[in-house]
């Protein structure tokens with residue numbers, strides 16, 4: 001069995017998978033940065049409960065690929081209402097997903113990593129300092145409180161929420177952060193008609209509207225994914 005320092009997520013076959021699924025590929029520098037993030041998280045996991053997904057292929061698929069699949073239209077320039085120098089917030093970032101891969105891929109963006117658990121944020125702060133991910137910042141607090149502060153309210157072009165709460169709750173966390181015309185992206189697994197109804201029932205009050213639901217499967221294990229894109233009106 002490999003020890004943690006030998007594990008690598010730079011897997012040559014994955015170049016083709018990036019290309020075939022997202023019509024995009026990381027540069028060698030970005031791949032190296034992904035690898036450094038992976039190693040830092042494996043090390044952090046020894047003292048903190050950051051993630052259960054630690055094997056290289058699983059980490060590649062469920063953390064890296066999944067994070068970027070959620071913003072696939074940005075990778076290929078299809079969200080032409082956004083430039084690359086956007087303000088992004090990752091709400092309930094945990095070990096830094098989806099925010100860290102987004103920061104690495106869009107160095108001109110500015111990515112805020114928010115979580116209510118201080119020790120996770122302390123870990124992420126040292127990770128971004130050590131790896132010199134200069135376009136990323138951190139914030140500790142509860143989304144529903146932080147999103148009422150003037151400094152953060154209506155500031156972001158893009159608010160990302162993966163695996164934090166039920167969709168209506170995620171919308172309540174995310175939409176106050178978004179500026180007019182910005183998007184909240186809810187990363188979901190299965191997505192039902194009932195869930196969409198429940199989400200729609202809160203959106204009007206939040207000044208949001210579902211723009212698109214992108215359904216896809218993950219490339220290695222065929223997991224079901226739905227990304228709900230909500231436009232801030």
Ligand SMILES: C[S@@+](CC[C@H](N)C(=O)[O-])C[C@H]1O[C@@H](n2cnc3c(N)ncnc32)[C@H](O)[C@@H]1O
Pocket residue numbers: 091092093094095096097098114115116117120141142143144161162163164
């Ligand atoms: C299951 S983890 C998901 C982490 C990461 N987004 C991912 O997909 O790998 C949920 C994270 O959301 C954070 N969280 C839950 N409720 C929150 C809230 N109201 N405000 C900020 N963070 C919250 C938790 O502390 C936890 O780190």
